[in-house]
Amino acid sequence: MKSRREAVARGLLRVELVDPDGTRHLVGETENLITELGDALVASRMSDASIAAISHMAIGSGSGQTATSTTLATETARVALTSTTRGTSGDDNLVTYVATFGAGVGTGTISEAGLFNASSSGTMFNYSSGFSSFSKGADQSVDFTWTVRYGAST
Numbered sequence: 001m002k003s004r005r006e007a008v009a010r011g012l013l014r015v016e017l018v019d020p021d022g023t024r025h026l027v028g029e030t031e032n033l034i035t036e037l038g039d040a041l042v043a044s045r046m047s048d049a050s051i052a053a054i055s056h057m058a059i060g061s062g063s064g065q066t067a068t069s070t071t072l073a074t075e076t077a078r079v080a081l082t083s084t085t086r087g088t089s090g091d092d093n094l095v096t097y098v099a100t101f102g103a104g105v106g107t108g109t110i111s112e113a114g115l116f117n118a119s120s121s122g123t124m125f126n127y128s129s130g131f132s133s134f135s136k137g138a139d140q141s142v143d144f145t146w147t148v149r150y151g152a153s154t
Contacts, residue, residue: 009034009038009039009042009126009148009149009150010031010034010148010149011031011032011034011126011128011146011147011148011149012029012030012031012032012146012147013029013030013031013032013113013128013130013131013144013145013146014026014028014029014144014145014146014147015027015028015029015110015113015131015134015142015143015144016142016143016145017134017136017140017141017142018140018141018142018143019139019140020103020139020140024143027131027132027134027142028130028131028132029131030128030130030131031128031130032126032127032128032130032146033065033066033067033126033127033128034067034125034126035067035068035069035070035124035125035126035127036067036068037070037123037124037125038123038124038125038126040123041054041117041123041125042150051117051123052117052118052122052123053117054081054084054097054115054116054117054125055080055081055116055117055118055119056078056079056080056081056099056115056116056117056118056119056122057078057079057081057097057099057113057114057115057116057144057146058072058075058077058078058113058114058116059072059075059076059077059078059101059106059110059112059113059142059144060072060073060074060075060076060077060110060111060112060113060114061074061076061108061109061110061111061112061133062074062111062112062129063111063112063129064129065112065114065127065129069124069127070123070124071114071124072112072113072114072124072127073112073129074112076106076108076110077101077105077106078116078119078120079099079100079101079105080099080119081097081098081099082098082099082100083096083097083098084096084097084098085098093149093150093151094147094148094149094150095147095148095150096145096146096147096148097115097145097146097147097148098143098144098145098146099143099144099146100141100142100143100144101136101141101142101144102141103138103139103140103141104138105141106136106142107136107137107138108135108136109133109134109135109136110133110134110135110136110142111129111131111133111134112127112128112129113127113128113129113131113144113146114126114127114128115146126146126148
């Protein structure tokens with residue numbers, strides 16, 4: 001019997017809290033959920049590009065969103081992406097999205113994150129609440145590195 005191949009997008013989110021002196025603390029790494037609207041965003045970008053590309057990341061203090069969710073449970077801050085980088089050679093199907101929430105931005109409890117295509121509202125491409133909830137002090141920053149693999153699985 002032949003294997004059935006399905007197109008997939010899978011993401012891995014790495015969260016690091018950064019103290020004012022530059023000391024980095026790994027909060028966690030976790031896989032994420034690609035939303036149904038995220039699937040539509042990919043299809044749009046591959047066809048007519050009628051849906052804007054991913055440009056922002058949001059964080060919040062909620063949890064429990066599903067594939068049909070369009071927002072974070074409790075959004076507390078949103079920033080433009082610091083960078084978007086496509087891999088090369090054998091990793092040319094990887095895209096890495098990086099966002100930094102600097103001192104004074106998103107202060108408080110952080111337990112969820114999502115990638116969006118707008119500075120407010122917009123399409124939520126993916127969602128994660130799989131990292132340990134943590135508290136961000138006003139003098140700390142937090143770096144989110146979200147690597148999404150676009151490809152096929154057997």
